[in-house]
Amino acid sequence: MALIQFLVIALLGLQVLAASPPKKPVDPTVPQCYTEPELGEVQKADCPAALAKIIYEKDTLSKLETRLAVVSGDCVIRLSNTKQVVVTKKQIEDTVTEIIKSSCKSGHAKVKGNTEVAISITPRGKPRAWVTPYDPDFPLGKPFCFHAAQGQVVKEDCLEAFNQLPVDKQGQLVSPADKKLGHSFHLKVKSCRLIVYTTDGSNVSVKKQDISAIVTGMINNCNSQWGTVNVKGTEGPNGHVTIVTRSY
Structure with a gap:
């Protein structure tokens, strides 16, 4: 009897799993928050000035570069483009704006329509004696x-x-x-x-x-x-x- 009850419960469990909708994959272009408390909180008001320091070639990032970092005040913007794909000034600015508008104290996101490119926004690194x-x-x-x-x-x-x-x-x-x-x-x-x-x-x-x-x-x-x-x-x-x- 106990064996029959176990099998029934197991079958019901399998039915529930089968009926559960698959989890939607995380959209990498939606800003994700860093969870490490030691990172601290970025001063988002400083980010537009940091963003303005990026140098472009005809509104496109140089394909010679695989990464870059700019800073103003306590906002550091980092970009990774390891495959050296074409990425535009507008794509970068739109992604940074989305991260700034998010609730993240510091965060990161992939560029919309160009997910080979990742952007992060953080405060200056710590401990200051080393970085x-x-x-x-x-x-x-x-x-x-x-x-x-x-x-x-x-x-x-x-x-x-x-x-x-x-x-x-x-x-x-x-x-x-x-x-x-x-x-x-x-x-x-x-x-x-x-x-x-x-x-x-x-x-x-x-x-x-x-x-x-x-x-x-x-x-x-x-x-x-x-x-x-x-x-x-x-x-x-x-x-x-x-x-x-x-x-x-």
Whole structure:
């Protein structure tokens, strides 16, 4: 008897499941809220000024760039376009407006009609002691030393790492691995790893001699601490080159 009751209940359960309508897939173009409380709340009134900082080519984002970040006040707008599809100024502005109008303290959404492109809006990163030099508006040419990483590197190793970075016939920095232009490369010498990357995903287009004094100045200034400095020199219009010295 108990077995019959179990089978009846099981069959009824299967009928309920069969009758339940399938869940509608989440529309990626509808703003989604970040749930991490540590992110904090974006100052949405600052976002239009941040949005106005994006540089376009005939109202279209440069296809050389796979990402970008702009900031004003406490509103950081980030865009990801890894497949380098065509995305227009209007599409970007409409998506940002939708996120701003949402109830999200900080959030993200895909671009309508162009879901290969993702946009997010957040406050400036925290903790400030670690992320300040990675703000999109951190001054170019200004060195930043990570005091918490005191004694982590040997200055002479970092200087040698920069000295070993190869260049092409035009004097532009190239990858140590294949001697080709790229958007990111690194070189390790003993205690120090030197990392070079562009913030917009386009290729590095800076000549080593043009940044030598700035980079060696940062390394000497930071001494045994990790350090970083930003310079001009990307193929895309919305980025800059970041040079980092660290122990790993």
